Amino acid sequence: MQQGFKNKVVWITGASSGIGEGLVNAFAQQGAKIILSARRESELKRVAQQTNLKEENYLILPFDLADTSKAYVYVEQILRQFGRIDILVNNGGYSQRAEAKDTPLDIDRQLMEVNYFSAIALTKSVLPVMIKQQGGQLVVISSVSGKFGFYLRSSYSAAKHALHGFFETLRLETEKQGIKTLLVCPGKIKTNISFAAVTADGKQHNRMDESHKHAMSSAECAGIILNAIQKGEEEILVGGKELKAVWLKRFFPKVFGKIIRKQSPY
Numbered sequence: 387m388q389q390g391f392k393n394k395v396v397w398i399t400g401a402s403s404g405i406g407e408g409l410v411n412a413f414a415q416q417g418a419k420i421i422l423s424a425r426r427e428s429e430l431k432r433v434a435q436q437t438n439l440k441e442e443n444y445l446i447l448p449f450d451l452a453d454t455s456k457a458y459v460y461v462e463q464i465l466r467q468f469g470r471i472d473i474l475v476n477n478g479g480y481s482q483r484a485e486a487k488d489t490p491l492d493i494d495r496q497l498m499e500v501n502y503f504s505a506i507a508l509t510k511s512v513l514p515v516m517i518k519q520q521g522g523q524l525v526v527i528s529s530v531s532g533k534f535g536f537y538l539r540s541s542y543s544a545a546k547h548a549l550h551g552f553f554e555t556l557r558l559e560t561e562k563q564g565i566k567t568l569l570v571c572p573g574k575i576k577t578n579i580s581f582a583a584v585t586a587d588g589k590q591h592n593r594m595d596e597s598h599k600h601a602m603s604s605a606e607c608a609g610i611i612l613n614a615i616q617k618g619e620e621e622i623l624v625g626g627k628e629l630k631a632v633w634l635k636r637f638f639p640k641v642f643g644k645i646i647r648k649q650s651p652y
């Protein structure tokens with residue numbers, strides 16, 4: 387068993403499902419101490435209990451990313467139990483399945499709050515700790531939707547694009563203090579993301595997109611992310627053939643424009 391993250395203190399949001407759950411398992415296998423956050427406490431407990439973690443080596447810290455006003459209180463709580471924070475994984479979030487013209491502005495704002503501002507708020511609460519430690523790693527789960535807009539995902543895509551602007555800047559500003567920043571852009575990963583995606587009436591989309599049914603597993607995705615953290619990478623793409631769209635957009639934007647229009651939103 388690899389022990390690359392032995393005794394590292396890792397705070398993971400969105401730890402109750404999907405990629406976050408995969409990350410909890412992967413970090414636990416490598417000897418990390420883990421703080422699990424999401425709204426559903428019962429699911430966080432389920433995830434923690436399926437790992438090999440001893441009770442003193444994890445902390446269940448449930449809260450809604452739409453309200454990060456107590457972020458500094460959470461940080462104090464983590465420091466009381468573990469004394470430091472080595473890695474913050476801003477992973478929690480949800481997607482959208484509605485056209486921009488049909489999406490009420492309060493849903494747009496909520497998508498930005500949970501998918502963008504929460505990551506900024508938690509990061510700002512953890513930064514003083516990492517600066518004092520003279521080291522730490524910030525991991526941000528963006529998306530290929532942070533690289534190009536796509537049908538039915540206007541504000542989700544906007545939030546993911548915003549993460550790149552913020553964290554690319556922060557990386558430059560904090561690397562002298564020993565802080566590394568990794569932006570992860572998953573393509574299609576088989577999780578509950580499309581079930582939980584918000585529709586124009588504020589309800590959940592409640593079904594798995596066709597394109598997710600045979601996608602990469604969250605366990606494989608988590609393994610790739612841990613590898614990138616260990617190598618100190620700055621940005622990675624994770625997924626299958628859908629990642630080609632990122633390269634197409636960069637090098638052949640006209641071809642990209644033709645191909646992307648023909649893709650199913652689901």
Ligand SMILES: NC(=O)c1ccc[n+]([C@@H]2O[C@H](COP(=O)([O-])OP(=O)(O)OC[C@H]3O[C@@H](n4cnc5c(N)ncnc54)[C@H](OP(=O)(O)O)[C@@H]3O)[C@@H](O)[C@H]2O)c1
Nearest residue numbers: 400402403404405424425426450451478479529575577578
């Ligand atoms: N799966 C993909 O294909 C894919 C592709 C690109 C990017 N991503 C990104 O990967 C990250 C994880 O998503 P996933 O695919 O693993 O989906 P998922 O299985 O639906 O997991 C989402 C996680 O975020 C948490 N969450 C959602 N809204 C929250 C809120 N308001 N407050 C606190 N926690 C909240 C959920 O927990 P609770 O419901 O318990 O709160 C859950 O743990 C997201 O940032 C997503 O945008 C995924």
